[in-house]
Amino acid sequence: GAGVSQSPSNKVTEKGKDVELRCDPISGHTALYWYRQSLGQGLEFLIYFQGNSAPDKSGLPSDRFSAERTGGSVSTLTIQRTQQEDSAVYLCASTTGGVQVYEQYFGPGTRLTVT
Amino acid sequence: DQQVKQNSPSLSVQEGRISILNCDYTNSMFDYFLWYKKYPAEGPTFLISISSIKDKNEDGRFTVFLNKSAKHLSLHIVPSQPGDSAVYFCAALGPGAGSYQLTFGKGTKLSVIP
Numbered sequence: 272g273a274g275v276s277q278s279p280s281n282k283v284t285e286k287g288k289d290v291e292l293r294c295d296p297i298s299g300h301t302a303l304y305w306y307r308q309s310l311g312q313g314l315e316f317l318i319y320f321q322g323n324s325a326p327d328k329s330g331l332p333s334d335r336f337s338a339e340r341t342g343g344s345v346s347t348l349t350i351q352r353t354q355q356e357d358s359a360v361y362l363c364a365s366t367t368g369g370v371q372v373y374e375q376y377f378g379p380g381t382r383l384t385v386t
Numbered sequence: 387d388q389q390v391k392q393n394s395p396s397l398s399v400q401e402g403r404i405s406i407l408n409c410d411y412t413n414s415m416f417d418y419f420l421w422y423k424k425y426p427a428e429g430p431t432f433l434i435s436i437s438s439i440k441d442k443n444e445d446g447r448f449t450v451f452l453n454k455s456a457k458h459l460s461l462h463i464v465p466s467q468p469g470d471s472a473v474y475f476c477a478a479l480g481p482g483a484g485s486y487q488l489t490f491g492k493g494t495k496l497s498v499i500p
Contacts, residue, residue, distance in 0.1 A: 275429065302486070313390070313475060313490035314430070321486070330487075362429055373418055373479050375488065377429030 273297065275378035277363050283384045284353055292348045292381045294363030302368035304375060305338055305348050309359040317361075320346065321368055353385045389413045390478050392491035400499050405463040407494050409476030412457065418479035420488065421450060421461050423472045430475055434461070466498045 276295045284290050296303050305317040316330040320340040331337070335353075340346040350357055360382050364375035391410045399405045409419075417438040422430035436443040436450045436459065443450050449462045463470055476491040 304488075306490075311492065313392075313492040314477075314488075316487050316489070319486060327487075364429070373420065373435065373488075374432040377422075377431070379427065379429045 275363055275365055275376055277361075277378040277381050279381055280379065281382045281384075283386060286355060286385055287352055289349065289351045290353055290383065292350075292361050292383070294346045294348070294365075294378060296344065296346070296363070296365030297376055298344075300365035300367055300376070301343065302366045303340060303346050304364045304366075305346070306362045306364065307359045308362060308380075314362060317348070350383075353383075355385050358383055358385045387412075388491075389416075390476055390489050390491040392474075392476055392494050394494050395492070396495040396497070398497045398499060399466045401468060402465045405461075405466045405470065405496055405498065407461040407463075407474050407476075407496065409459045409461075409491055410457060411459075411478050413478070413480070414454075414457065416478035416480040416489075419450070419452065419459050420477045420479070421448075422475040422477060422490075423470075424475060424493070425472050433474075463496075466496075468498050468500050471496055471498045 278293045301322045303320045306314040308314050318338045319327040335351045338348045360380040362380045364377045366375045389412050420435040421433040423433045424430040434448045436452050452459045473493040473495045475493045477488040
């Protein structure tokens, strides 16, 4: 079956511009995560959506970052007024959200480069 | 303050030999651990996991060992194959019961030499 998909795969933008990154989770998965991997670093948690509950935004690094999940499926991560330190690979993951289900399924990521 | 540490950024192993990847954690509240494998330009894929109530979990060529007293876990791959060459991330679930966040290490790049 189809896995997690993300678009675009690569995005180059100028400092100060806004960008939108898209994630299509696995069909039926109620939980969706966004992570960021900067060069030489591990994956950094950004935000978590579970069903219709309020998202956990505790990992967002600044108020320039926001995310939405429409209809419990597709999610969009928006970065406003991008800075060079925002350059990273942004990864989306989903899981069924069931009890004691811990394995997350990742998309291929979007490589964001801010020039 | 890194709560999950992979102190070896890279490891080279001859094909057919054992690969041992190590991971240390600092928070004793972590209660579930996972290993992910990542190829270039792809997202991480789940490999194997272990609950804190166990000290070993085996799946084919992959075995994960957990030493809670030392806050240390390791992934053994035997025999190693060239297709195992990838970056391996250790991740911990928690801290705390009911947590859903994964805390990742920085990864170890494994190269299996034919």
